[in-house]
Amino acid sequence: MPKVTEEHRVARRQQIVDAARTCVGEQGFHKTTMADVIRESGLSAGAVYGYFKGKDEIVAAIADDALSSVDLLFQEMLAAEGPLTPAAALRKTLDFVVSLAERHGTDVTRIGVQAWAEALHNEVIFATASAKYRMLRGHFVDVVRRAQADGTIAADANPEYVGQVMFGLIPGFILQRLILGDVTPESYSSGLAALLDKP
Amino acid sequence: MPKVTEEHRVARRQQIVDAARTCVGEQGFHKTTMADVIRESGLSAGAVYGYFKGKDEIVAAIADDALSSVDLLFQEMLAAEGPLTPAAALRKTLDFVVSLAERHGTDVTRIGVQAWAEALHNEVIFATASAKYRMLRGHFVDVVRRAQADGTIAADANPEYVGQVMFGLIPGFILQRLILGDVTPESYSSGLAALLDKP
Amino acid sequence: MPKVTEEHRVARRQQIVDAARTCVGEQGFHKTTMADVIRESGLSAGAVYGYFKGKDEIVAAIADDALSSVDLLFQEMLAAEGPLTPAAALRKTLDFVVSLAERHGTDVTRIGVQAWAEALHNEVIFATASAKYRMLRGHFVDVVRRAQADGTIAADANPEYVGQVMFGLIPGFILQRLILGDVTPESYSSGLAALLDKP
Amino acid sequence: MPKVTEEHRVARRQQIVDAARTCVGEQGFHKTTMADVIRESGLSAGAVYGYFKGKDEIVAAIADDALSSVDLLFQEMLAAEGPLTPAAALRKTLDFVVSLAERHGTDVTRIGVQAWAEALHNEVIFATASAKYRMLRGHFVDVVRRAQADGTIAADANPEYVGQVMFGLIPGFILQRLILGDVTPESYSSGLAALLDKP
DNA sequence: AATGAATGAGCGTTCATTCAT
DNA sequence: AATGAATGAACGCTCATTCAT
Numbered sequence: 027m028p029k030v031t032e033e034h035r036v037a038r039r040q041q042i043v044d045a046a047r048t049c050v051g052e053q054g055f056h057k058t059t060m061a062d063v064i065r066e067s068g069l070s071a072g073a074v075y076g077y078f079k080g081k082d083e084i085v086a087a088i089a090d091d092a093l094s095s096v097d098l099l100f101q102e103m104l105a106a107e108g109p110l111t112p113a114a115a116l117r118k119t120l121d122f123v124v125s126l127a128e129r130h131g132t133d134v135t136r137i138g139v140q141a142w143a144e145a146l147h148n149e150v151i152f153a154t155a156s157a158k159y160r161m162l163r164g165h166f167v168d169v170v171r172r173a174q175a176d177g178t179i180a181a182d183a184n185p186e187y188v189g190q191v192m193f194g195l196i197p198g199f200i201l202q203r204l205i206l207g208d209v210t211p212e213s214y215s216s217g218l219a220a221l222l223d224k225p
Numbered sequence: 226m227p228k229v230t231e232e233h234r235v236a237r238r239q240q241i242v243d244a245a246r247t248c249v250g251e252q253g254f255h256k257t258t259m260a261d262v263i264r265e266s267g268l269s270a271g272a273v274y275g276y277f278k279g280k281d282e283i284v285a286a287i288a289d290d291a292l293s294s295v296d297l298l299f300q301e302m303l304a305a306e307g308p309l310t311p312a313a314a315l316r317k318t319l320d321f322v323v324s325l326a327e328r329h330g331t332d333v334t335r336i337g338v339q340a341w342a343e344a345l346h347n348e349v350i351f352a353t354a355s356a357k358y359r360m361l362r363g364h365f366v367d368v369v370r371r372a373q374a375d376g377t378i379a380a381d382a383n384p385e386y387v388g389q390v391m392f393g394l395i396p397g398f399i400l401q402r403l404i405l406g407d408v409t410p411e412s413y414s415s416g417l418a419a420l421l422d423k424p
Numbered sequence: 425m426p427k428v429t430e431e432h433r434v435a436r437r438q439q440i441v442d443a444a445r446t447c448v449g450e451q452g453f454h455k456t457t458m459a460d461v462i463r464e465s466g467l468s469a470g471a472v473y474g475y476f477k478g479k480d481e482i483v484a485a486i487a488d489d490a491l492s493s494v495d496l497l498f499q500e501m502l503a504a505e506g507p508l509t510p511a512a513a514l515r516k517t518l519d520f521v522v523s524l525a526e527r528h529g530t531d532v533t534r535i536g537v538q539a540w541a542e543a544l545h546n547e548v549i550f551a552t553a554s555a556k557y558r559m560l561r562g563h564f565v566d567v568v569r570r571a572q573a574d575g576t577i578a579a580d581a582n583p584e585y586v587g588q589v590m591f592g593l594i595p596g597f598i599l600q601r602l603i604l605g606d607v608t609p610e611s612y613s614s615g616l617a618a619l620l621d622k623p
Numbered sequence: 624m625p626k627v628t629e630e631h632r633v634a635r636r637q638q639i640v641d642a643a644r645t646c647v648g649e650q651g652f653h654k655t656t657m658a659d660v661i662r663e664s665g666l667s668a669g670a671v672y673g674y675f676k677g678k679d680e681i682v683a684a685i686a687d688d689a690l691s692s693v694d695l696l697f698q699e700m701l702a703a704e705g706p707l708t709p710a711a712a713l714r715k716t717l718d719f720v721v722s723l724a725e726r727h728g729t730d731v732t733r734i735g736v737q738a739w740a741e742a743l744h745n746e747v748i749f750a751t752a753s754a755k756y757r758m759l760r761g762h763f764v765d766v767v768r769r770a771q772a773d774g775t776i777a778a779d780a781n782p783e784y785v786g787q788v789m790f791g792l793i794p795g796f797i798l799q800r801l802i803l804g805d806v807t808p809e810s811y812s813s814g815l816a817a818l819l820d821k822p
Numbered sequence: 823a824a825t826g827a828a829t830g831a832g833c834g835t836t837c838a839t840t841c842a843t
Numbered sequence: 844a845a846t847g848a849a850t851g852a853a854c855g856c857t858c859a860t861t862c863a864t
Contacts, residue, residue: 053346056254060838061837061838069845071846071848072847075839075840136345140345143342143343145404159404159405183416186416189416190397190412190413194394194408197396202393209389209393213385217382229864258853259855259856268829270856270857272828272829279855280855280856457857457859468824470824470825471825540739544733545654557802584810588806589792591795595794611784611787612784614781615780619709620818667849668835668836672834678835
């Protein structure tokens with residue numbers, strides 16, 4: 027039992043998650059078999075089980091990744107002080123979602139949609155989704171609060187509720203992009219602008 | 226028990242779909258086994274296979290039902306001539322979604338979310354989802370066109386794009402309701418109103 | 425429960441056997457399902473079971489028919505008194521086999537081959553095959569005895585043994601015809617003649 | 624138990640084929656279930672499916688074995704130069720068939736008869752049977768050609784046709800042995816001799 | 823006599839996981 | 844640490860047969 031560096035372990039783990047993500051992106055959580063993941067990862071069954079207790083743990087790891095990814099944007103976006111209108115925040119988010127979707131070989135948003143469904147029957151993923159989305163929505167609430175400070179949004183509005191709506195626009199964008207294939211950040215943003223700009 | 230009426234056949238079929246919906250609502254498409262559906266339906270394996278070619282066909286039937294359900298609202302809503310602001314249409318839709326979710330023993334929106342994920346890897350369900358959602362979104366586009374006629378929305382806006390946004394708000398509502406559990410038609414509508422009413 | 429004439433019963437029974445023979449000729453005994461037979465016969469499940477106890481009985485009926493068919497020839501062939509050399513008897517038999525095979529829509533010899541296999545694991549069919557083939561072989565033994573009387577065959581030969589050989593040529597003819605497809609009564613007879621006519 | 628030698632794999636495969644042959648010999652191809660083969664082999668379901676894609680492949684393997692077995696004799700018989708009369712070749716073949724039948728626990732000729740029936744509805748087995756029997760019959764044709772060189776058989780006879788007859792005697796021997804139970808290489812050979820030796 | 827919907831045991835096969843090497 | 848052959852419970856589905864009508 028030769029000892030192995032921590033780096034090695036991390037790299038191996040990532041190798042497995044990457045393989046699994048590829049499989050899940052192509053076939054979904056349930057059609058993906060451990061044999062698929064093992065083959066794609068280039069490791070042996072025993073090795074994979076040395077890093078993950080079982081399929082559930084791998085699925086949870088992928089779902090976690092996919093669910094977290096949008097959050098990254100906000101860390102830099104909100105760090106930059108200054109005015110950020112809700113419309114601008116949404117536009118940046120949509121652009122980021124698309125860039126995520128087109129990155130790598132696998133469309134992360136497809137994994138995300140899988141995760142939504144999975145969350146309804148899998149406690150671990152439910153907890154992750156719940157936490158990640160509460161945090162993400164919280165960022166939108168922050169944006170709303172800034173907008174209220176700016177006077178862009180009425181001061182007496184409930185910022186939580188406005189945050190629900192802003193956050194709530196994202197899943198619909200992802201879904202239409204995947205299933206109807208005809209939404210773009212431009213079309214969606216301009217549609218929102220038209221709704222906002224009351225004549 | 227031969228020589229059975231058409232009604233009987235339809236009832237039996239519904240019995241199976243209902244049983245399957247219950248199972249899928251509780252466990253998801255993939256964890257639901259045919260044995261589950263058979264047990265829940267109270268029929269025998271052979272009987273179930275007399276009405277459906279296989280599991281895929283049952284899954285497609287449930288997904289179809291779930292995906293279609295919201296459309297019903299629009300048939301009456303749009304039939305009523307007269308002014309219908311986008312905000313009002315959305316509010317009515319959300320109320321309807323909640324009433325659907327609370328109807329029966331099974332929350333239809335949970336099936337809907339399953340169907341989104343399934344559509345990404347199942348051609349038949351993809352086609353259904355695509356068709357149903359294009360139609361549903363089309364109804365919102367109609368509402369937008371009326372609003373443009375009324376002057377509620379700028380005449381030079383692209384109604385398709387505005388329709389994308391209105392339709393796009395629904396999945397986010399469903400998802401937050403299921404995963405975060407704190408959105409209501411009231412909160413969501415008032416959040417939207419705050420966003421719309423520019424000071 | 426209306427009474428039905430005996431003719432009607434016989435006709436119905438034949439209808440079922442014919443349907444079953446067609447199916448078995450196309451798919452073999454085991455791939456043929458009762459549903460196939462029921463569909464092909466144009467009757468209902470209940471009706472079929474009114475005439476036969478079950479699949480085994482139908483299979484036995486078909487096998488019986490197929491196994492019996494060659495015997496018919498001998499009844500007329502032997503009835504005609506006069507010299508009948510073994511070679512001539514065999515030739516007539518082969519011609520008859522071919523005519524049986526090409527009769528109707530179904531090749532009876534294919535059913536026969538099925539029956540050979542089935543006889544090895546099915547007591548009823550074994551008994552039938554055993555009886556029919558013993559009788560058929562007996563006819564050849566009669567031919568041999570006549571040939572011995574004529575001096576065509578040595579008087580001290582065991583006619584049973586010669587009968588084994590003559591009868592034994594038939595399955596090989598049937599098999600080569602079905603699987604190699606290149607034997608004819610002519611080729612086979614002339615091959616036998618060449619073997620017999622020692623230079 | 625990883626890292627297994629090629630020998631081990633071959634042995635395991637044989638273990639499965641042997642088990643399957645035993646089952647098929649007792650019950651026939653169709654009554655033999657995978658559960659039977661699995662139980663008889665002493666392996667697990669998964670292990671069996673690691674060596675064969677499915678039941679069809681196992682059936683094909685057994686049929687192939689059974690159909691090939693007689694060919695072995697000819698390789699040594701024909702290797703020995705020198706006169707080999709058709710009658711002698713046939714006698715040797717019959718002896719060999721009987722020795723095959725009595726070898727092991729399973730009578731290979733029973734499997735062979737199954738294979739004949741199966742070939743009529745199974746392309747793979749048809750192809751195997753066709754090839755094996757064409758080759759086997761070819762060996763008899765070689766014997767006939769030698770006999771023509773020796774003057775044992777008329778030079779102007781078609782050796783292919785004589786080969787058909789010689790080969791054609793085997794199935795009839797096998798069948799009578801299995802179904803009538805009263806033929807032996809001795810009785811069959813002496814019957815043939817009586818037919819050949821024209822007074 | 824005839825119907826055909828219903829039954830349910832049992833089929834062939836898969837796949838997450840283990841453990842001797 | 845790593846291997847991969849082996850496990851076996853559980854899956855989706857078929858089909859000979861029955862029986863209320």
